[in-house]
Amino acid sequence: MKDVVVAGGTGRTGRAIVQYLTYQPNVRVVAVISRKYAGLHMSSVINDLAYDIPIYKSCQEALGHVRPAVLVDFTEPGIAKEHFQLSVEQNINPILGTTGFTEDEIEHFKRLCVRYCCGAALIPNFSLGAFLMLQAVRFGAAFFQDAAVIDMYPPHKTEVPSGTSKQILFELKNYGTFSAKNLTSHSLRLAGVTAYQEVRFGGIGETVVISHDVSDRSCFGVGVALAIQKINHFNQLVTDLADLLC
Amino acid sequence: MKDVVVAGGTGRTGRAIVQYLTYQPNVRVVAVISRKYAGLHMSSVINDLAYDIPIYKSCQEALGHVRPAVLVDFTEPGIAKEHFQLSVEQNINPILGTTGFTEDEIEHFKRLCVRYCCGAALIPNFSLGAFLMLQAVRFGAAFFQDAAVIDMYPPHKTEVPSGTSKQILFELKNYGTFSAKNLTSHSLRLAGVTAYQEVRFGGIGETVVISHDVSDRSCFGVGVALAIQKINHFNQLVTDLADLLC
Amino acid sequence: MKDVVVAGGTGRTGRAIVQYLTYQPNVRVVAVISRKYAGLHMSSVINDLAYDIPIYKSCQEALGHVRPAVLVDFTEPGIAKEHFQLSVEQNINPILGTTGFTEDEIEHFKRLCVRYCCGAALIPNFSLGAFLMLQAVRFGAAFFQDAAVIDMYPPHKTEVPSGTSKQILFELKNYGTFSAKNLTSHSLRLAGVTAYQEVRFGGIGETVVISHDVSDRSCFGVGVALAIQKINHFNQLVTDLADLLC
């Protein structure tokens, strides 16, 4: 049984992760960090008495009350950086789903892991679908002459292309040799969509499409739960979900 | 039994139409017009003895040898215009799959039909799939807030967006009230694709997608065959396949 | 402004409809009928103070407190039958999304509408997507030789094929002339799916696919809201959403 604190656990993704982890046999969510809902319990945020988890206003306050093995963070870069530092100092493994860090910040995380000999994870997309998609992209990139990356999200998503599309484009360039004309990206923003990513490989006489459709943010909980079980076997920064799964 | 001349019958689409019409019970292809292959027979172009159809260098020459009820034209605007005029003058119904006419030219065709009291068809896409897609677009345009039009073709297709996408966009604007942000068009050019069109409607909590995939140009023959049977019931220019089918 | 009572408004679909209607300018949800939550307000069911709507245990009780123009019903056949009778007797238009009625019961509803000169709607799927899909099916059925109907739902959905698939198959048989071999139905039950329907038409050299993806049950609210505005123009039973939209 591993005790976990979830920072940002009242946000849309964070909440889905708290809900998913609560029903996992080897994990116990012992605290949530959220400035907005500090003092309440998750039961009143989710409107379900099963979630009897206290909410603290800061990492310091939470760590004054509980002693977790892992800190899961779905907040924002500035806050997540502080949480990272506080965690590794106390030998708590940080698992970050937060995105938007600079190259320098990521280097800093790597050095902190080495200095404190503490495993940590920084994964932009914790779903198994994203993992499978990236594996297929890495295998396919070398063999097809054309590739197109498509993302579809609701209109309020302003990031174009999506963060996942950027990651896929990066991998395609890394593993393949596409010219600008042969590797394109298309972002659709449409009402009624939840979150959809697609990679389309075109070759001689054939097309291969790998698509990933998220219907519920609980899918991110699956990868987080796997990371929680494995992260203590590492003493460096893990940035590829494949390292935790394979 | 209707006798038909196919102008442009040795091109990629024209050939598929000749092949399709040859196996229809109520149609007989009596001549093909093609400058490039003039003097040969279709049997040597298609490499199949079943196609014992003479090829003439011009419409005048063909009409000197055969007396068709219908002239099917898959050439280019300049040539097709001449063919149209020659046909209606002799009470032969022209059926044009040729695209790229100006508004003025289309008006001219309409007047020729009236003057000679002769039915003619000018249809940019003769497939039943394109027909069904347009019908769905007309029904859906008024009810959804977002729409995206996607076309996928091989890299050598330079027209962006495709002619069919342009037609769908026109219909969407005509039947719906989309802002520029809510109606987008995306063209992918990928090896291995034949011809693919998609309309995607996004609404509150739902998505409807209508897609059309052409695996063989014989699909255009189906609509042409239907038009051949019906066109003599008209004495004006028909520009919507729905008018010939419904 | 039309006052509406929603029977079954605390169920999964009913709740989405209450939430959707609450934000429509011309509709006011004045009561919900639910045995389970009777005595509470929707605000505590939905956990949002915006929904200050009383919940009554029965239709009789609700109609003792409020005087709606329309009764929306998403319950089950036995209960919905009672609600229908009570509504038309008091010149309240019933709008039923409840499914599972026998032919005899539907005939009975028709006679009640005539007797009381009262419009009513009985629509198995109130989404605009289902409407558009059915329109396309009706147009396509006559023109394609092969059709396949696919539904995908989560594993807990036991109905195979889905009710919507049954309706599509009925329309395909009605509007087309498919043999058993040419019209097939395929039901997939997969984790992670919400609700997906597809019709696939196969013809000579082409395929047309119409698909409908429900990401949120609010999509059913859209059709219900349109029905609420139009139903008083009818004095018979409406069973096709197209009659209310076109």
Place this chain on the structure above:
Amino acid sequence: MKDVVVAGGTGRTGRAIVQYLTYQPNVRVVAVISRKYAGLHMSSVINDLAYDIPIYKSCQEALGHVRPAVLVDFTEPGIAKEHFQLSVEQNINPILGTTGFTEDEIEHFKRLCVRYCCGAALIPNFSLGAFLMLQAVRFGAAFFQDAAVIDMYPPHKTEVPSGTSKQILFELKNYGTFSAKNLTSHSLRLAGVTAYQEVRFGGIGETVVISHDVSDRSCFGVGVALAIQKINHFNQLVTDLADLLC
């Protein structure tokens, strides 16, 4: 430059392979084996003078005239077995795309490779798309609870499910732990389709789909060409395209 004989080179797939290989820089098709067209040249079968390749009635006859490094075989099991034996005896690497061998026959091929210290390939699907799909299937099988395999082919394809579906189902069972209910197979036979395969993984809150669409049999030539370059590095039977590509 490697000289290659293509047995079955006048069949539908064989012809596409001859056409593809003819335009590859490091390969020369020096003969085709076909009882039906023996004595002719490929130029008259394909109707293109570029294919000046003699056609022999048997492997023995072909090997009396040419001395290839590789024998590519797209015939049928009985004939392919003879070709395999004749090839390895003469240190010619056989590359078989022919399917339908028994387990015993495959064991026999393996022993022949060892006895003659000769590399050979027996690959049911030589396309890169099939390779990529299988790689994704192997990665995904362990991580998702539900999987569905879909194949779509024209009505004349009688094999249900397709050979590729069988292979995918085998891999899913091998790499995953699906119950019968969680792993289903669906075969659609529809006019207008060329060849389509899909694997659909369902997990908590997400779906991943990998699909492969063949628009032209030249896609099989790509894998054959790669196998021709690599097969002499092996001295056993290769049955997985991944071994030749990775």
